[in-house]
Amino acid sequence: MQSISSPPLPKCPYALPNPSPPLFFHHPTKNPTCLSFLPLKPLTHFTSHCSLSLSLSHTKPTPNSHSQSDSDPYNLHTLLLQYSPSSEDPTTSSSSSRNNQAGPESPFEDQTEKVGNMWLADLKAALGQRLNFGAIVLSARVFVRDQHLALPHVSVPDIRHIDWVELHRRGFKGVVFDKDNTLTVPYSLTLWGPLGSSLEQCKSVFGPDIAVFSNSAGLYEYDHDGSKARELESAIGIKVIRHRVKKPAGTAEEIEKHFGCKSSHLIMVGDRPLTDIVYGNQNGFLTILTGPLSLAEEPFIVRQVRKLETALVSTWSRTGLKPMSHRLLPDGMQCVKHPPTL
Numbered sequence: 069m070q071s072i073s074s075p076p077l078p079k080c081p082y083a084l085p086n087p088s089p090p091l092f093f094h095h096p097t098k099n100p101t102c103l104s105f106l107p108l109k110p111l112t113h114f115t116s117h118c119s120l121s122l123s124l125s126h127t128k129p130t131p132n133s134h135s136q137s138d139s140d141p142y143n144l145h146t147l148l149l150q151y152s153p154s155s156e157d158p159t160t161s162s163s164s165s166r167n168n169q170a171g172p173e174s175p176f177e178d179q180t181e182k183v184g185n186m187w188l189a190d191l192k193a194a195l196g197q198r199l200n201f202g203a204i205v206l207s208a209r210v211f212v213r214d215q216h217l218a219l220p221h222v223s224v225p226d227i228r229h230i231d232w233v234e235l236h237r238r239g240f241k242g243v244v245f246d247k248d249n250t251l252t253v254p255y256s257l258t259l260w261g262p263l264g265s266s267l268e269q270c271k272s273v274f275g276p277d278i279a280v281f282s283n284s285a286g287l288y289e290y291d292h293d294g295s296k297a298r299e300l301e302s303a304i305g306i307k308v309i310r311h312r313v314k315k316p317a318g319t320a321e322e323i324e325k326h327f328g329c330k331s332s333h334l335i336m337v338g339d340r341p342l343t344d345i346v347y348g349n350q351n352g353f354l355t356i357l358t359g360p361l362s363l364a365e366e367p368f369i370v371r372q373v374r375k376l377e378t379a380l381v382s383t384w385s386r387t388g389l390k391p392m393s394h395r396l397l398p399d400g401m402q403c404v405k406h407p408p409t410l
Contacts, residue, residue: 205317206316206317206342206346207342207346210342210346211380215380215384215389216349216384216389216390216391216392217345217346217349217350217392218341218342218345218346218349218377218380218381218384219341219345219349219381219384219385219389219390219391219392220341220345220349220355220356220357220391220400221354221355221356221391221392221394221397221400222354222355222356222357222397222400222401222403222404223356223357223400224356224357224358224359224404225358225359226262226263226266226358226359226361227245227250227251227263227266227267227270227337227358228262228263228265228266229404229405229406230266230270230337230356230403230404230405231402231403231404231405232266232269232270232273232274233269233273234402234403235273235335235354235397235403236273236274238396238397238402238403239333239396240333240334240335240354240396240397241274241277241327241329241333241334242274242277242278242279242327242329242333242334242335243270243274243277243278243279243334243335243337244278244279244280244281244309244323244334244335244336244337244348244353245278245279245280245281245306245337245338246280246281246282246283246315246336246337246338246339246340246343246344247280247282247284247285247300248282248283248284248339249339249358249360249361249362249366250337250338250339250344250358250361251263251267251280251304252300252361253361253362253365254362254365254366254370255284255365256365257285257296257299257300257303258303258304259303259304260361260362267304267306271305271306276307277327278306278307279306279307279308279309279323279326279327280300280304280306280307280308280309281309281311281315281323281336282308283314283315283343284296285297285299285300285308286300286308286309286310286311287310287311287312287314288310288311288312289312289314291310294310297310307326309322309323309326310322314343315338315343315344315346315347316342316343316344316346316347316350317347318347319351320334320351320352320353330352331351331352331353332352332353332394332395332396333396334353334354335353335354335355335356336348336353336354336355336356337356337358338355338356338357338358339357339358339359339360339361340374340377341357341377341378341380341381342373342377344357345357349391349392354394354396354397355391360374
């Protein structure tokens with residue numbers, strides 16, 4: 069029987085389409101050099117052109133994947149490598165690309181994030197010095213039913229009028245100062261000069277049982293790294309208590325822990341009726357209201373709120389409203405003295 073030989077097929081750089089060979093299919097995986105396949109529907113006729121749909125695949129080789137030796141007779145693998153991109157597929161996430169190229173963390177981005185957080189905290193600090201939303205909320209309660217919380221036990225122009233010896237003799241164990249316009253002018257971290265002698269006398273009487281409890285220095289939300297607290301401590305020689313809640317909100321827990329005694333044995337000294345005095349009264353302190361040291365450095369809105377506070381306290385006092393009584397000092401005038409000669 070005579071054998072019939074067929075002429076060889078012309079070589080083509082692409083696979084000829086027929087019912088059995090597969091088409092390449094894209095999988096979004098990591099290996100850019102491997103190909104996976106899907107079956108191709110049978111064609112009803114041939115054309116004179118070699119046609120092929122190509123796409124990169126990133127899947128790892130699987131048992132179903134064809135090797136180059138038995139399913140790539142026309143060196144498609146080599147052809148595809150010539151056109152494959154040198155980097156990751158652009159459709160992959162930026163985080164995957166960053167992990168593959170720069171490791172799990174980028175020092176530059178980490179530093180940028182830290183700077184951004186510090187900038188945000190400083191901005192909040194500046195706004196927080198102008199608006200105390202906690203005080204606004206609590207003030208509504210004071211206006212409606214608890215006006216007595218805004219009335220201090222003692223009122224003096226500044227701390228030079230306070231008799232520290234008498235207060236200690238009465239059984240008080242420590243003193244808590246506000247900072248701005250009580251010990252320093254607003255936004256300053258140094259003691260206002262004329263108060264030096266009175267503060268030294270306070271230290272000689274109460275020893276180390278003196279602290280600053282401020283809505284600026286020492287408040288975690290605004291003094292996020294404690295730098296202001298440390299600078300103030302270095303300047304005036306008094307411990308600054310770190311805390312999380314702005315006056316007048318919050319309890320006396322952090323202060324009592326610092327002093328090791330109940331708040332009823334402590335003195336709260338500050339210049340704001342609706343923050344320092346309300347906080348002190350509702351937590352059981354003896355409260356002493358001082359006049360502001362300087363209004364020039366205060367923001368406009370703070371000066372207006374201060375005027376409102378002063379007017380309200382004066383009005384409530386004239387109508388006969390009395391401050392809360394304190395068992396260690398029934399008469400506040402017993403601890404008031406004239407300031408020393410400058």
